[in-house]
Amino acid sequence: MSFTLSINGVARQVDLPDDVPLLWALRDGLGLTGTKFGCGVAACGACTVLIDGQAVRSCQVPLSDAVGEITTIEGLGQPGALAPLQAAWVKHQVAQCGYCQSGQIMQAAALLAQVPEPTDQDIDDAMQGNLCRCGTYPRIRAAILDAAQIMKAG
């Protein structure tokens, strides 16, 4: 079946069965591999993307339900034009293996859009669905807090 998805501001065609989750349409259908597969059961957050600004686990959204403006890590910023959140990730040298970081960053982007100056408790609440086996949590927290300050200063 052919679907038209709005991804990072661009209409994209993908031809896959309608029960294929958005995650696999992005990765296998469209070659947008920044969004990661970790568990397939919404338990790790590696596949997090934004749909209309809300953080969702793309492994749980069948193509037939993927309606709205989809933002993936590729749409947040690029190596030559980092979003403030990504710049904070680089400044704090957050990533180790880096595999979960696309999902962490997209989850943090949703948090900062809703809570521009998050407390530690806000960060705990928003980020606890995103697993990191390398244990980068302390630097993730520092980067989110720093990005909030930078974004506030505009």
Add this chain to the structure above:
Amino acid sequence: MASWKTITRRSFLVLGAAFVGGAAFGAYKVAEVPANPLVPGPDGMPLNPWVIINADGITVIAPRAEMGQGISTTLAALVAEELDVDWDQVRVLHGPPAQAYYNAGFVERMSNEPDYRLSQQPRSHNAILAAVPKIFSMQMTGGSTGAIGGFVQMRLAGAGAREALKAAAAKRLGVAPDTLRTEGGKVIGAQTFTYAELAAEAADLVPDDVPLRDPSTWRYVGKSMPRLDMVAKSTGTETFGIDIVLPGMKFATVRMNPRRGGAMTSFDPAAALALPGVEQVVGLGNGIAVIASNTWTALQAAQQVDVQWGEADYPADSAAMLSRIEAAFTTDPDSRLRDDGDVEAELAKGDVIEAEYRIPFLAHASMEPLNATAWVKADGSVEVWCGNQAPIMTRDAIASALRIGSDKVTLHTPVMGGGFGGRTDPVPAVLAARVAAAMPDTPVKLTYSREEDMGQDFYRPAAIARLSGRIESGKATALWGRTAAPSATRSALARLIGFAPPGPDRATVEGGFDQPYGLPHYRYDGHSADLAVPLGFWRSVGNSMNAFFLESFIDELAHAAKADPLAFRLELMQDTHAPSAMLLETVREMSGWESLNRPGFGRGVAFCYSFGTPVAQVMEVQETSAGIKLTRAWIACDPGLAMDPSIVEAQMIGAMVYGLSAAVQEEITFADQAVVQQNFPDHDALRMHTTPRFEVRVLQNNGSFGHIGGVGEPGTPPAAPALANALFDLTGTRARELPLNRTFDFAT
């Protein structure tokens, strides 16, 4: 200033001839063994096996697997230090399988002496031992050896390339090379030349004399460098193995016998083949693969194949396995790597304290599930992309599975989304190649489901330990530890190289026999359990087992002696290994140890010397209405020379989180011969809200200058006992089994 000649002489004396032959000649005498695997091409001119120069910049071949530990950045910094290039000119690649990329650092892991004693002695004089990594082409990542192996090798590579470039410029200018200087990727004299301009001429100029920089002038080594992979990993543009995209690629998954090692009796693919998007079901002897138009369809279809599984060659469940491990205590010890004083006579005096501890199997559970992509070409050759820790072995395993020569296999090693020891076996690469062979001329990406990744892992052994000790006048006089476990080393080597070398198995007892405790009577035995569960190397290997046993038991001794557990350890250590004792003093000061002693909170301390690096940790826990919370942790480590302090800090925290995650809640159990745990909901780890706050201090006193301890693993072993000791302090309950959530309620 160090020079090639002095390095040769000193290295000859200290390290042995074979080591120098490999590192030095391999660095810039490219015609000598090992041969340079890189070939000149439109992409750039290789100056030696480690440095390629082209118009865009400098590419360093960092031939250790990047699993997140930052080794590619550290190895590149060593080259850049000598090569005189700006950091933003540097790129890094893993490189092909080749003998030139053997890991000299494994020498450090080939002794049965306690590490802390080695750090106090001149380096090994054993030239035969030193040659082992080269002779056996050990292009392997593991044992926290990457920086150690690269410390001389990579600087010589940079210096050799620099001198070749200077020689090329000198030839052009008709002057002596030593009248020229280098800076920012240029050779500067009467005229200035970029390295790119000189590269083609430099490739033929092999210098005789290569001076190495004095460490006091280092700009990159020993500094916190921006990691070369950080921007890519913050923008979703890093290409992990699972991200390989090739033209016309198909997507596959596997479903292997959950009774590990058992055969497949039969399979019926009809239901799977009926699903839209499924192209093929491939029988693999002990499992099946499905090839489809996308990974998700393949994952669904694999569950639709009707399979009959044969049995494994091990007991049905965890209880029966533990009985098998327990039975090993009745056999003669496999090892007795420590036997100071006369333990039996001392314990016969009475007042003996005894305890038994039990720990489960553990999975690696890297974030990136196991995967590999293979493309069998029309001419019978195969190209494979697979994150792996042992490229030569992986290449040869693929060749053997497809019955082709190793020269027909092109293996790429992309960066890995975690490894923790779990990407040593070539199984995913071999399976991908076999599956791709069923669809020639078509690239096939094979991705494991999380469930398959967890059920087909090579596990950290389950183990039982029995410890006895004696206290007299408030002091420990004797300790006898006995660990019974199936051997991870023998299990892995039997799979990987076809035989298990004879001799004592260090991994069963490391972290127990080799600690710098100056007990007058100190014995540690390993007992080898006969249990055919497939095992592997899990971050810190045996240290993760024995540090829990020994450090829990030392705490029990301290309690029996009515002593402060930190002071108790300090007294046992201070005359044995001063840098280790200093770490205990450091965490005492950092944590405000005395002030942690207050109602509602518990404090615990633990120590382990592993992979050349002693680490002390203090853990604080708090009783809350929601359960016990891990509040704060303090880590002091001493790797000797800290190659990149920011990376060391990140590894220390990450390794402790990894150890705490396992200690709190992780276990792999078996029922009906299959692994019970399937996915993160039943094999979870610490998360943002359950991770404590950390403070890390990196000391650099250990060993003589140039001692480099590992940093990827040593933070893991003390984590479990530090937490268990804190929980005892909080509750008065001593947990003698892991995971700790069997005994305590944690806030979740």
